[in-house]
Amino acid sequence: MYSSLRNAFACLSLFVLVFALSVTGRPATFLEDFKITWSDSHIKQIDRGRAIQLILDRNSGCGFASKRQYLFGRVSMKIKLIPGDSAGTVTAFYMNSNTDTIRDELDFEFLGNRTGQPYTVQTNIYARGKGNREQRINLWFDPAADFHTYTLLWNHRHIVFYVDDVPVRVYKNNEAKGIPFPKLQPMGVYSTLWEADNWATRGGLEKIDWSKAPFYAYYKDFDIEGCPVPGPSNCASNPSNWWEGTAYQLLSPLEARKYKWVRMNHMIYDYCTDKSRFPVTPPECVAGY
Numbered sequence: 101m102y103s104s105l106r107n108a109f110a111c112l113s114l115f116v117l118v119f120a121l122s123v124t125g126r127p128a129t130f131l132e133d134f135k136i137t138w139s140d141s142h143i144k145q146i147d148r149g150r151a152i153q154l155i156l157d158r159n160s161g162c163g164f165a166s167k168r169q170y171l172f173g174r175v176s177m178k179i180k181l182i183p184g185d186s187a188g189t190v191t192a193f194y195m196n197s198n199t200d201t202i203r204d205e206l207d208f209e210f211l212g213n214r215t216g217q218p219y220t221v222q223t224n225i226y227a228r229g230k231g232n233r234e235q236r237i238n239l240w241f242d243p244a245a246d247f248h249t250y251t252l253l254w255n256h257r258h259i260v261f262y263v264d265d266v267p268v269r270v271y272k273n274n275e276a277k278g279i280p281f282p283k284l285q286p287m288g289v290y291s292t293l294w295e296a297d298n299w300a301t302r303g304g305l306e307k308i309d310w311s312k313a314p315f316y317a318y319y320k321d322f323d324i325e326g327c328p329v330p331g332p333s334n335c336a337s338n339p340s341n342w343w344e345g346t347a348y349q350l351l352s353p354l355e356a357r358k359y360k361w362v363r364m365n366h367m368i369y370d371y372c373t374d375k376s377r378f379p380v381t382p383p384e385c386v387a388g389y
C-alpha cells in the first residue's frame with residue numbers, strides 16, 4: 101500500500117516535471133537560442149553549454165545575440181558580473197530592433213567600478229528612433245558576488261525592467277498621449293562585454309586596470325518567451341499570450357512598493373529631472389506610470 105502510493109507519487113512528479121519542461125520553453129543550452137556575434141575565442145561554454153563565461157582582455161571583448169527576433173514577450177537571464185576592480189568595463193544586456201533610423205531598444209548596462217565601489221546600472225529606452233532616456237541606479241547587493249536575474253518584460257501595456265523580482269524601471273504605453281511606444285518592430289536579444297573607459301566609470305575618469313585582466317562575467321538560465329519573427333503572424337496580437345495577461349498589465353501592489361523603494365533609495369540619475377539636458381520635462385515623464 102505504502103509503496104504503491106509512493107510509486108503513484110513518483111509517477112505524478114515525473115509527469116509534472118515533463119509537463120513543466122514542455123511548457124516553460126526554457127532552452128537547455130545557450131546555443132539553442134543564441135549565437136556568438138563577436139570573438140568566439142572570448143566566450144566559453146561551461147556546464148555542458150548551459151552557462152557561459154565572457155572574457156574581456158587587452159585583445160578583445162565579446163558579444164552574443166539571439167538567433168531570432170521577438171515581438172513582445174519576456175526575456176531573462178542570470179548574470180554574475182566581473183568582481184573586484186571592474187572600472188572601465190561595461191556589460192550590457194539589451195533588446196534592439198536593429199533598424200538604424202527608427203530604432204527601438206531596451207538597455208541594461210552595468211558599469212564597472214573600482215574595488216569596493218558600487219556598480220552602476222544604467223537603463224535606457226529607444227522608442228521609434230528616439231532615445232536619451234537614461235536612468236541610473238545603484239544595486240542593493242554586490243552583483244559580482246552571485247548570480248542575479250535581469251528581466252525585460254514587454255507587452256502592449258508597458259515595458260518593465262526587473263532586477264530579481266524588483267521592478268527598477270517602467271515605461272508605460274502612453275500612445276494615447278502621443279508618446280511613442282515600441283510595438284511595430286521585433287527586437288533581438290543581445291549581450292556584450294567591452295571596455296568603455298572613455299565614459300563608463302565616473303564619466304571616464306577611472307581607467308581600466310589591464311594588470312587585472314582577463315576579466316570574466318558569467319551567464320546562465322537563458323529564458324526567452326515571446327513571439328518569434330519570422331513566425332506565426334497572429335502571435336504578437338494574441339491577447340492570450342501569458343505576458344499580456346492581467347497579472348502583467350500593471351505592477352502588483354507589492355511590485356509597486358518595491359519600485360517606489362528603488363526610486364527613493366537607489367536611483368542616482370533620472371533624465372526626467374535633468375533640467376540642464378531637458379529644460380522642458382519629456383512628455384513620458386509627466387504622463388504617469
Ligand SMILES: *[C@@H]1O[C@H](CO)[C@@H](O)[C@H](O)[C@H]1NC(C)=O
Pocket residue numbers: 211212213214217218219220300301302303
Ligand atoms: C563608482 O563609485 C563612485 C563612488 O562611490 C560612484 O560615485 C559612482 O556612481 C560609481 N559608479 C560608476 C560607474 O562610476
